[in-house]
Amino acid sequence: DQQVKQNSPSLSVQEGRISILNCDYTNSMFDYFLWYKKYPAEGPTFLISISSIKDKNEDGRFTVFLNKSAKHLSLHIVPSQPGDSAVYFCAALDRSNAGGTSYGKLTFGQGTILTVHP
Amino acid sequence: NAGVTQTPKFRILKIGQSMTLQCTQDMNHNYMYWYRQDPGMGLKLIYYSVGAGITDKGEVPNGYNVSRSTTEDFPLRLELAAPSQTSVYFCASRQGSSGYTFGSGTRLTVV
Numbered sequence: 001d002q003q004v005k006q007n008s009p010s011l012s013v014q015e016g017r018i019s020i021l022n023c024d025y026t027n028s029m030f031d032y033f034l035w036y037k038k039y040p041a042e043g044p045t046f047l048i049s050i051s052s053i054k055d056k057n058e059d060g061r062f063t064v065f066l067n068k069s070a071k072h073l074s075l076h077i078v079p080s081q082p083g084d085s086a087v088y089f090c091a092a093l094d095r096s097n098a099g100g101t102s103y104g105k106l107t108f109g110q111g112t113i114l115t116v117h118p
Numbered sequence: 119n120a121g122v123t124q125t126p127k128f129r130i131l132k133i134g135q136s137m138t139l140q141c142t143q144d145m146n147h148n149y150m151y152w153y154r155q156d157p158g159m160g161l162k163l164i165y166y167s168v169g170a171g172i173t174d175k176g177e178v179p180n181g182y183n184v185s186r187s188t189t190e191d192f193p194l195r196l197e198l199a200a201p202s203q204t205s206v207y208f209c210a211s212r213q214g215s216s217g218y219t220f221g222s223g224t225r226l227t228v229v
Contacts, residue, residue: 009158034217043122043208043220044161089160104149104212105176108160 003027004092006109013116019077021112023090026071030092034106035064035075038087047088048075080116087111120144124209124221131199131228139194139224141209147219149212150192152176152184154205155223161208167192199228 005024013019023033031052036044050057050064050073057064063076077084090109125140143150148169153161153176163176167186181203183195192211196203206225210218 004160006160036218036220041222043124043210043222044218045220046217049217105151105163105166106161106218108153108162110158110160 002110003030004090004107004109006088006090006112008112009110010113010115013080013114015082015116015118016079019075019080019084019114019116021075021077021088021090021114023073023075023109024071025073025092025107027092027094027107028071029094030107032093032095033064033066033073034091034093035062036089036091036108037084038089038111044089077114080114082116082118085114085116087113122209122211122219122221124207124224126224127222128225129227131196131226133199133201133228135199136195136197137199137226139196139207139209139226141192141194141221142190143192143209143211143219144190145211145213145219146189147211147213148189150186151210151212151218152182152192152194153208153210154178155208156205164194164207196226201228204228 034049035047037047038044048062066073089111091106122143151166152164155161162178165184167173209221212218
């Protein structure tokens with residue numbers, strides 16, 4: 001039961017253009033969403049997050065959009081740079097159950113490999 | 119500022135051998151987690167801990183054991199290694215509503 005899905009295994013973009021990475025979820029209890037970036041031979045690093053009370057969060061070149069009714073979020077990178085080439089993971093959290101059985105466990109999508117060509 | 123440190127970075131095990139993956143964090147985080155990442159898959163939670171002396175199973179705990187005797191350390195034990203445990207293992211920690219801090223991973227191959 002994949003509660004967080006990233007249906008595009010890979011994305012290729014030209015430098016300077018926009019990269020859009022998508023993520024869908026099925027669990028309506030998720031109320032906090034995060035994007036992680038992972039380079040080879042390194043652990044995932046936090047990129048940007050969004051609470052379910054918002055529909056947009058921006059941080060420099062990175063913007064995350066949340067559509068709760070569609071249970072969909074997306075990460076926009078503008079402009080894309082070759083250094084952005086990495087695996088991007090979408091993750092979701094049910095913070096209301098932080099003291100219960102979930103204990104703040106992140107549920108991850110499968111990841112999308114982003115390649116930005118010079 | 120070391121963050122989360124995992125050792126070893128690489129290991130090859132024979133079927134049936136045992137080993138311990140080490141994880142330590144210096145941020146005084148209460149929550150610690152072990153994930154595994156298989157090719158084309160997201161990270162799957164193996165075990166987690168909400169503080170010293172408290173651990174619980176995640177999604178894929180079979181074949182693993184953990185302990186949390188101190189806040190800093192959260193080792194993951196494989197007792198009888200199997201090929202299905204070939205994976206990349208990530209340890210992470212968290213405090214409050216902050217995001218996770220991940221270690222750099224341990225790449226384990228069981229042959």
